[in-house]
Amino acid sequence: MKFTKMHGIGNDYVYVNCLEEAVDRPEETAKFVSDRHFGVGSDGLILIRPSQKADFEMAMYNADGSRGEMCGNGIRCVAKYVYDYGLTDKTRIQVETLAGIKELDLTVENGKVSLVKVNMGAPELSPEKIPVLAQAEQAVNLPLEVDGIMYQMTCVSMGNPHCVIFMKEDVRELDLEKIGPSFENHPRFPRRVNTEFVNVIDRHTLRMRVWERGSGETLACGTGACAVAVAGILNDKTEHEAAVHLLGGNLHIAWEGGDSPVYMTGPATAVFDGEVILPEDIK
Numbered sequence: 020m021k022f023t024k025m026h027g028i029g030n031d032y033v034y035v036n037c038l039e040e041a042v043d044r045p046e047e048t049a050k051f052v053s054d055r056h057f058g059v060g061s062d063g064l065i066l067i068r069p070s071q072k073a074d075f076e077m078a079m080y081n082a083d084g085s086r087g088e089m090c091g092n093g094i095r096c097v098a099k100y101v102y103d104y105g106l107t108d109k110t111r112i113q114v115e116t117l118a119g120i121k122e123l124d125l126t127v128e129n130g131k132v133s134l135v136k137v138n139m140g141a142p143e144l145s146p147e148k149i150p151v152l153a154q155a156e157q158a159v160n161l162p163l164e165v166d167g168i169m170y171q172m173t174c175v176s177m178g179n180p181h182c183v184i185f186m187k188e189d190v191r192e193l194d195l196e197k198i199g200p201s202f203e204n205h206p207r208f209p210r211r212v213n214t215e216f217v218n219v220i221d222r223h224t225l226r227m228r229v230w231e232r233g234s235g236e237t238l239a240c241g242t243g244a245c246a247v248a249v250a251g252i253l254n255d256k257t258e259h260e261a262a263v264h265l266l267g268g269n270l271h272i273a274w275e276g277g278d279s280p281v282y283m284t285g286p287a288t289a290v291f292d293g294e295v296i297l298p299e300d301i302k
């Protein structure tokens with residue numbers, strides 16, 4: 020199977036051009052390629068497909084083979100892929116995802132995409148739609164007990180579910196391998212959840228680490244950074260534009276509130292093209 024390894028600030032995926040390549044068993048393929056010892060090594064698999072409704076479709080799979088509705092870092096890389104590999108010459112494109120059609124603006128330098136601004140759509144705040152079990156109109160600053168410790172959570176869907184935890188403790192010191200799975204599989208989240216642990220640096224700057232549903236700790240999460248910026252505004256901790264610092268780099272997020280869309284701007288990077296031998300049972 021031909022592929023391209025790409026990343027958005029260290030959140031790395033194996034990208035397959037399904038206009039040319041058929042992937043019949045995406046869940047098993049995602050598990051296989053993501054393995055950092057026996058596969059290619061990645062946070063998951065992203066398929067670039069033709070679309071009836073938009074310029075292209077993005078289908079994303081986590082490292083455990085589960086499907087994610089949306090991927091912020093992934094969609095910027097899809098934009099880079101389709102432009103740099105000549106599948107389009109447009110610098111404004113639409114990409115269909117399970118979370119709807121997203122519009123992307125591409126910045127091109129020396130013939131290659133360097134930066135992508137994505138209209139991520141309006142955040143979903145109603146608990147049933149996120150989904151999170153909560154007796155409130157919005158799950159903002161609600162208590163959550165995890166492994167006997169009380170946290171305050173703010174939940175946001177950016178097409179996929181996020182639980183944002185603001186902390187006084189330095190997030191760089193957290194043992195995410197230990198606490199992450201307990202959040203991901205907590206009974207309050209019927210479809211599991213992505214969890215962001217956040218320090219507010221100032222009203223325009225946030226630091227976060229993420230434990231992703233289906234992939235564990237990753238160096239960055241684009242939808243997670245959007246959820247964090249939205250949660251910062253809802254809790255009156257930040258202004259309408261913020262720089263979100265993640266382990267792999269920074270994203271710029273802007274949201275005017277209410278039904279207005281969240282804008283995410285960040286880089287996209289191609290690392291190498293390759294060809295992987297799939298085991299017989301997942302061909």
Ligand SMILES: N[C@@H](CCC[C@H](N)C(=O)O)C(=O)O
Nearest residue numbers: 087090091092179240241242
């Ligand atoms: N890393 C992604 C999000 C990928 C999907 C997520 N793990 C889920 O299952 O919802 C991003 O950059 O947004």
